[in-house]
Amino acid sequence: MNLVRTAMLLAFMTALFMGVGYLIGGESGMLIALVIAAGMNLFSYWNSDKMVLRMHNAREVDERSAPEFYRMVRDLAARAQLPMPKVYIIEEAQPNAFATGRNPQNAAVAATTGLLRSLTPEEVAAVMAHELAHVQNRDTLIMTITATLAGAIAMLGNFALFFRGGNNNNPLGMIGVLVAMIVAPFAAMLVQMAISRTREYSADRRGAEICGNPLWLASALRKIASSAGRIRNARAEDNPATAHMFIINPLSGERMDGLFSTHPNTENRIAALEGMAGATARGAGSSAGPWGSASSSRGPWS
Template sequence: MNGMKTAMLLAALTALFMGLGYIFGGAGGAVIALIVAAGMNLFTYWNADKIVLRMHNAREVDANSAPEFYAMVADLARNARLPMPHVYIVEDPSPNAFATGRNPENAAVAATTGLLSMLSREEVAGVMAHELGHVRNRDTLIMTMVATIAGAISMIANFALFMPRGGNGENHNPMAGILAVIVAPFAAMIVQMAISRTREYGADRAGAEISGNPRALASALAKISGAAQAIPSTVAERNPAAAQLYIVPTHVSELFSTHPATARRIAALEAMGGPIAQVAARPAARSAVTPTPRRSALDPHGRP
């Protein structure tokens, strides 16, 4: 059901992009908009992970440079029956994490130093399981495509303010143009939020199944949601579209957030505590981490 809803919303976003092209360029503009949308999505398919990681100045780590963090992700990937993703650390005091990549075979997960220093080992495992949930659900490609088209709609709307009118008499209604400039970016934002919120709930549930500890993920969300609002992310400030990649929103109001209300996510995770904990107990799945109550967080520089 979520897959159908996402497909319909993505189609609506593409139609909105084409409609904007039609308003400012007639039938030819709509065709050009469709070609541009296809080209952007193709470029995004092959380069999204590189763009996102470079944007964050992410540092790749391995079993030597960050042994405990890397081993944790490896165990979680086995639990999820996923190929081992590339693992990155981002030097950023704002506590957050994200996943990127066009498919599970080319995925990457990243956590900020702020997150690794703030959370316990079990909470970090819950967060990284959530990110692997995005990978398993193939959300990473969809979310990047959505951000790309939504950004292009806003860009065209801004350019339209300076575009000349008239000439061939085709669809140059000034009121329609003004309405498009105002409404199109807002509509794109609404569609983007709808897709993102649906995907976050799915990743929370997948993360609970992968880690076998939904309450640890709920605890992590409670800790980092307020801190992510209070400690600005330099990347998200430069590029607001990056905020939808994170596990919790950063420095935005709930009304305009691409994420569901954190309190609702926490309540949903706490409600599934019993049944989900049994999933990780199946013989085929290894425990993600050895429970270590009150243990300090993973060292972001790899020292256990």
């Protein structure tokens, strides 16, 4: 159902983009919009991961520079039957993480130092399993495409007034210009956020399956959400277009679970994970896993 909903939202986003072009310049404007969209999507397809990692000043690590974290990601990738992604650490006090890359063969996962220091090993494993689920579900590519189209629609809206003068191809005149300037970018933003929220629940479920315990992820989400509300992420604030990529919204000004939220309500996500845990056979194994003791309050990277 999530795949169908996402496909429908992407189709709407594409139609909206072409519609903005039509409102500005008629059929020729729609064609120009299509060419712009194709160019932007092609560029973002090949370079989105590098751009996002650079925005957040992420540094790549390996088994020598971050042995425990790197081995954890490697083990989780093997459990998910995924190629080993590139692994990055971001020097940031706010606990958070994201995944990027156009496909599983060219994926990267990144975690902040705040995440590695404040969560237990099981919770860190659950968070990284969630990010690997995004990779497995191709969410990183979907989110890049929607972000690119939303940005392009906003760009066309900004140019609407410039192109209105002397343009006889505009079928609706000033009404079309106003729709292109105001309504279309607003609608694109809503669609982008709807897609983001849709994909988070799927990644939560698959991430819980990969790490082996939904309660680890539920606990991690609770801790991250609490810290994100208190600790400012300066780089995320400077690059708000990347907020939807994080496991929890990193922006201090977006805490509402409504029409404008890039993420589902954290308590709803936790409830879904707890329900998932309750549906499994109780007492089928220890709550502690291969990444440390569940009673530990800090991870091995502190």
